[in-house]
Amino acid sequence: MIRARPIPAYTATPTGTGDQGDVHSEMAPPVPVVSRRRYDFGLMSKVTAPGIRSRKGGPKIAVVTAYDFPGAVIADRAGIDMILVGDSVANVVHGMDTTLEIGLDEIVLHTRAVKRAKPNALVVADMPWLTFHLGEEDTVRNAGRLVREGGAEAVKLEGGRKRLPVIEAILDAEIPVMGHVGLTPQSVHAMGGFKVQGKVVDAAREMIEDAKALSDVGCFSIVIEGVPDILGELITKEVDAPTIGIGAGPSTDGQVLVFHDVLGLGDGNYPKFVRPYASLADEAVAALERFKADIQKGSFPGDDESYHVTDEIAAELLKDS
Numbered sequence: 001m002i003r004a005r006p007i008p009a010y011t012a013t014p015t016g017t018g019d020q021g022d023v024h025s026e027m028a029p030p031v032p033v034v035s036r037r038r039y040d041f042g043l044m045s046k047v048t049a050p051g052i053r054s055r056k057g058g059p060k061i062a063v064v065t066a067y068d069f070p071g072a073v074i075a076d077r078a079g080i081d082m083i084l085v086g087d088s089v090a091n092v093v094h095g096m097d098t099t100l101e102i103g104l105d106e107i108v109l110h111t112r113a114v115k116r117a118k119p120n121a122l123v124v125a126d127m128p129w130l131t132f133h134l135g136e137e138d139t140v141r142n143a144g145r146l147v148r149e150g151g152a153e154a155v156k157l158e159g160g161r162k163r164l165p166v167i168e169a170i171l172d173a174e175i176p177v178m179g180h181v182g183l184t185p186q187s188v189h190a191m192g193g194f195k196v197q198g199k200v201v202d203a204a205r206e207m208i209e210d211a212k213a214l215s216d217v218g219c220f221s222i223v224i225e226g227v228p229d230i231l232g233e234l235i236t237k238e239v240d241a242p243t244i245g246i247g248a249g250p251s252t253d254g255q256v257l258v259f260h261d262v263l264g265l266g267d268g269n270y271p272k273f274v275r276p277y278a279s280l281a282d283e284a285v286a287a288l289e290r291f292k293a294d295i296q297k298g299s300f301p302g303d304d305e306s307y308h309v310t311d312e313i314a315a316e317l318l319k320d321s
């Protein structure tokens with residue numbers, strides 16, 4: 001008989017018609033999706049941009065990138081506050097050298113996948129390079145695609161005061177905006193590489209002014225990336241919007257890390273500010289090695305991992321052989 005298989009927590013509930021041709025038939029009762037169970041008990045409610053804005057000085061905000069459905073389910077099960085569909089997907093998922101190579105269509109696609117997890121976490125989509133540099137109308141159209149086609153609940157864009165006109169235009173279209181100052185990877189060539197920013201007094205003061213302007217114009221939060229800890233602290237004190245640090249020291253209102261870094265899914269070559277909380281790449285390699293060994297030994301699949309017919313049908317079929 002067809003064996004009832006456990007299904008992963010994030011698998012959509014199968015219809016299970018009992019039809020012998022349906023591999024999902026005779027399944028175990030569907031496993032409840034943990035993130036939805038939280039709704040049932042009313043323990044967590046949907047995180048919103050105004051909700052994040054109101055958390056200045058409150059409980060620290062935990063943010064992680066996610067680029068697909070299972071990543072979003074995992075982040076949401078962990079109670080992460082905000083999921084950023086970052087343009088870091090270029091490096092982490094697509095193996096590109098810089099974030100300059102990823103376009104709007106790809107971010108829309110990844111955002112849609114994240115949104116299918118229906119996370120409690122606020123879903124913020126990154127605006128790729130050149131999608132907010134060609135004027136306000138073009139910028140609003142691009143931000144609108146992330147919301148309408150991707151389902152994003154807010155957008156993030158890199159840059160300080162010179163981006164105020166486009167930020168105002170997006171806000172005017174009722175789309176919440178997250179700012180991003182410091183080491184802005186889309187400026188890699190202008191910065192002369194991925195270098196810690198704000199290490200000299202003038203640059204640090206400029207960055208504080210940039211962050212204040214982003215906060216004052218209405219950004220609901222601001223990412224501060226790759227700056228000395230004291231600058232992370234000063235900006236956090238100076239601005240009303242909650243700051244989310246990455247390589248900006250411990251004083252920001254929240255922290256963000258890339259999903260693959262925090263889970264140890266990379267090659268082990270992590271920047272100084274990353275703390276890998278697991279070694280999933282090593283575990284995945286070991287698991288696949290065991291899988292390969294079992295195939296070669298002939299011990300996979302086993303009897304209970306195979307489909308069967310009744311003894312009568314088996315006997316009939318064997319007569320032919």
Ligand code: KIV
Pocket residue numbers: 065084085086087088089126223225246256258
């Ligand atoms: O794209 C990204 O992942 C980011 C975070 C590092 C803030 O912008």
